[in-house]
Amino acid sequence: MPTIVFVSPKGGAGKTTAALILACELARGAPVTVIDADPNHPIKIWAAGAEAPNLTVIADADEENILERIEEASAQxxxxxxxxxxxxxxxxLLAVSQADLVIVPTQGSQLDAEQASRALRVIKQQEKMSGRPVPYTVLLTRTSVAIRTRNMAHIQRGLIAAGVPVLKAELHEREAFRAVFSFRQPLERLNPAEVGNLEKAIVNAEAFASEVVGLLRAGQGAAAAAQPAKVA
Incomplete structure (x- = not known):
């Protein structure tokens, strides 16, 4: 079953937020396992108080057992x-070797883009080691809904010109994405009276998840298509 790996060399890029948002959206239609291999275990902490049917969190993965944890989760x-x-x-490297898709979140600054290139080098290194291509894409995070800055446009054009795939969907800077952690609930369980523009955040999350599912289907064929996720 598809394994989606989030990699980022820089803190604050929105990696864990993106991973959790995607997992919650996929879990609306099918069971999902999240392997929280961040030493701070933010998703494990979130899950302790969350109502998230179809979502299982594993937080004991390390370099000694990550392959087994992914294999076990994929079977379940x-x-x-x-x-x-x-x-x-x-x-x-070990997790990337098992990935059906690697997502590299990055904010729209030159510094973040340069840091993201480190993750892309890791992917290319793994490709050489394994002798197989590793599908990957960049996710732009914390972007402004209202303003498309010249810097953001420049970063995006540079990535595309370099042959780096970039998701059309972006994760915008929204209160609701922070509220997921504050209230320890998936987006759909948040109270719109307490969280501003919740509906728009849900639409944003659905677009992100739908595009990821599309990439998986394109790369996995029948294997991915056999397990559709309700993301809209």
């Missing part, structure tokens, strides 16, 4: 989402 649920920290650790 249609989707596996892996949240990793950094790029230098052996566990990152």
């Amino acid at each position: 649920t249609p989707f596996v989402v892996v949240d990793l920290e950094g790029t230098a650790a052996k566990i990152v």
Whole structure:
């Protein structure tokens, strides 16, 4: 079953937020396992107080057992989402080796884009080691809904010109995405009276998840199509 790995060498890029948002959206239609391999275990902490049917969180993965944890999770649920920290650790290479799709979140600054290139190098390194292509894409995060800055447009054009695939969907800077962690609930269980523009955040999350499912189907064929996710 598809394994989606989130990799980012830089803190604050929205990696864990993106991983959790995607997992929750996929879980609306099919069981999902999240492997929280971030040493701070933010998703494990979130799940302790959350009402999230169809979502299982595993937080004991390390470089010694990550392959087994991914294999076990893949046998039990249609989707596996892996949240990793950094790029230098052996566990990152191992997890990437099992990925059906690697997502590299990055904010729209030159510094963040340069840091994201480190993650892309890890992916290319794993491709050489394994002898197989590793599908990957960049996710732009914390973007403004109202303003498309010149800097953001420049970063996006540069990535595309370099042959780096970039998701059309972006995760916008929205209160609701922060509220998911504050209230420890998926987007759909948040109270719109307490969270501003919740409906628009849900639409944003659905577009992100739908595009990811489309990429998986394109790369996995019948295997991915056999396990559709209700993301809209």
